[in-house]
Amino acid sequence: MRPSTSPGAGREHTPGPRPRLSRELIAETAIGLAEHEGVRALTMRRLATRLSVAPGTLYTYVSGKDDLELLVLDTLVGQQDRLPHTLPGTWREQVEAWAKNDWDGYVRHPWVMELRFRVSGGGPNMIAWLDSALRVFEGTGLSDRQRLDVVETVDGFVRGSAVLHLRSDDAMTGGATAPTPEMRTALGEAPDLVAALTARAAGPTTDRFEFGLRCLLSGVQEVIDAADRP
Amino acid sequence: MRPSTSPGAGREHTPGPRPRLSRELIAETAIGLAEHEGVRALTMRRLATRLSVAPGTLYTYVSGKDDLELLVLDTLVGQQDRLPHTLPGTWREQVEAWAKNDWDGYVRHPWVMELRFRVSGGGPNMIAWLDSALRVFEGTGLSDRQRLDVVETVDGFVRGSAVLHLRSDDAMTGGATAPTPEMRTALGEAPDLVAALTARAAGPTTDRFEFGLRCLLSGVQEVIDAADRP
DNA sequence: GGTATTTCTGAACACTGTTCAAAATTATAA
DNA sequence: TTATAATTTTGAACAGTGTTCAGAAATACC
The missing domain is CATH 1.10.10.60 (Homeodomain-like)
Structure with missing residues (x-):
């Protein structure tokens, strides 16, 4: 069923074709x-x-x-060829590498994200990956539960960040479809947003994923420092 | 069309029913x-x-x-009854309030998330909300682009965190469906994960969303401090 | 060879989003 | 008042979806 x-x-010796x-x-x-x-x-x-x-x-x-x-x-x-805990470097470098890798995957293959947010549950490989991600924090003084919290937080950030990267840019400004009159008036009443969008469009592609990741990991660092020597 | x-x-005086x-x-x-x-x-x-x-x-x-x-x-x-920039308190308190509010909404009405990750683009209300969120950082020394980066980072974190909160817990351990034999063996080879899951199940519901949010905002604080007086 | 077991087929069922000619309804002009 | 033009509503249809299931085909064991 x-x-x-x-x-x-x-085995190979069951009846039937x-x-x-x-x-x-x-x-x-x-x-x-x-x-x-x-x-x-x-x-x-x-x-x-x-x-x-x-x-x-x-x-x-x-x-x-x-x-x-x-x-x-x-x-x-x-x-994926390497599990997180087999990567070189400190915990922070390992997390950065795995997060960047995941993010690249999502951005390169957007259809994967659409599945990720629809599918619930996990398969054997996902479980193995999650276990490996937990082992990254073996050296730190984090508790079992804290490690899981951190891993899920980072993972959630990567996904959320990736979906925003793919969606908001062209969609908000009306990249593909012509902007509706309604949207034009809405944008007219959103000067700060227009300023930010034009500023972003003008300058070079500052990687706001890495920006956010740095923010997040700095926060994790603080927790680890606090847990290390209380 | x-x-x-x-x-x-x-108006109300067009022909037709x-x-x-x-x-x-x-x-x-x-x-x-x-x-x-x-x-x-x-x-x-x-x-x-x-x-x-x-x-x-x-x-x-x-x-x-x-x-x-x-x-x-x-x-x-x-x-939503209040736009982010009308909330009381410092930028950090405003962000915390809006993030918590969004998170509550996602967790209480999981079906909303399923839409959020499928729908691209935004309507007038979304644009207004985004503009309001940008105004939260008016006091800080962040540039227009940095503000947008921060808002999207936080927003992405909230979404990613919420979807994980709803999915991973019962799904990984096989809450609804009985755990497949395959899953059991996979969990057997994931001792760290089992330890973390049982530790989480045993203790009280430590709100790992707020934990992650604190991490993230600490990182943002650093950036603001750096931008404030260079 | 016979039998039990499994896989594969092809048709069907109950849905889905979407289109479109025709019918019904209304405001305005003659 | 009547006629016209514009708009909404209908009901049927189309192409496509996931899923089920009786029967046909194929294989290993006795």
């Missing part, structure tokens, strides 16, 4: 589909077509679309 | 629908049924579902 494991998982698909193949194909045709094209039918298979077939490998999306996310996490 | 304004907007609906009524009904039956029940047809109207009728008030979702979000923002 809820096959979250591939059909021929354990050989499975022509696998969870891994489905995940890779789904990623390719989302990458090339957008996340809106990631439908069961299109995926089945790409795999030269009837739509219903997918349901022997995946319990539904939610499960598929979770599988895709978990596969992507598993494709 | 793209009616982002209500039909009988300007009196509009039985309005953008406001549609927004309120949509909010009620999402609130009571979940955001997945917010479909054009159900909304039309609730309004005792044919599905196609909605398209004279709203250009499509994207526009409807944006309208819902903008309406919610407009329902």
Whole structure:
């Protein structure tokens, strides 16, 4: 009923026809589909077509679309080559590296974020990643709970920052669509916003993600210092 | 073709039947629908049924579902009773109040977040809110661009933190659904994570949102101090 | 060979957003 | 008053979605 494991998982001597698909193949194909045709094209039918298979077939490998999306996310996490706690440097350098890496991934592949905010729960790779992120703070005097707080805070910041980076810029000013008359009047009554937007557009691309990350990590540093020698 | 304004907007003496609906009524009904039956029940047809109207009728008030979702979000923002810069206290107290308020809203009405991460662009109320948030930093020595950076950083943090608060807790440990055997083995190889989760479950609900917010604002404070007297 | 077990198919179901000609309704001009 | 033009509403339709399920096809074990 809820096959979250591939059909021929354990051994190869179950009766019935050989499975022509696998969870891994489905995940890779789904990623390719989302990458090339957008996340809106990631439908069961299109995926089945790409795999030269009837739509219903997918349901022997995946319990539904939610499960598929979770599988895709978990596969992507598993494709990262280095876990956080294996990175070089201090805890702060490790966090900066992992955060920057995640942020790059989100910005380069915006469709991933759309999934991240819809999918709930986590797969094995996500769990492994989270555990590794916790180990980054082994040297510091933070408690178990504080470590989890910090990791989730940073992770949440990265996601929130990435989605704003992709959305607000062109959307607020009306980049793609022509600005509605309503919007024009609203902007007319928002002088500070217009000033800030034009200032940003004029100058070079100051990386406000790194700016925010520095702010956040400085705050974490304070907590660590306080916890280290009370 | 793209009616982002209500039909009988300007005056009441245009020919044709009196509009039985309005953008406001549609927004309120949509909010009620999402609130009571979940955001997945917010479909054009159900909304039309609730309004005792044919599905196609909605398209004279709203250009499509994207526009409807944006309208819902903008309406919610407009329902907030106080704009950030009208709150009492220092910039830091104002930011804390607005961030906490937003966070409460997201946690209390999780369906709002699901929209926030799908909808791009902003309506008049969102623009007004953003402008108000910028004015919070009028006393500080921050530049226009820095102010926008800070506001977006805080806003992104709030969203990211809220989505994690709603997702990771019960989902990771398998709150709703029974934990898959795969998950159990994955958790077996993640001792730090298990320790942190149990520690969190055992103790009282330490508000890790406020923890992260304090971290972030401490970092912002540093930047302001640096900008104030160089 | 027979049997049990599994995978795969193809059709169906109940939805979804969206479009569009025609009908119904109203304000203004003749 | 009647006619005209403009606008809203309708109901049906289209293409697409996730999901289910009886039956057909394929394989390992006895």
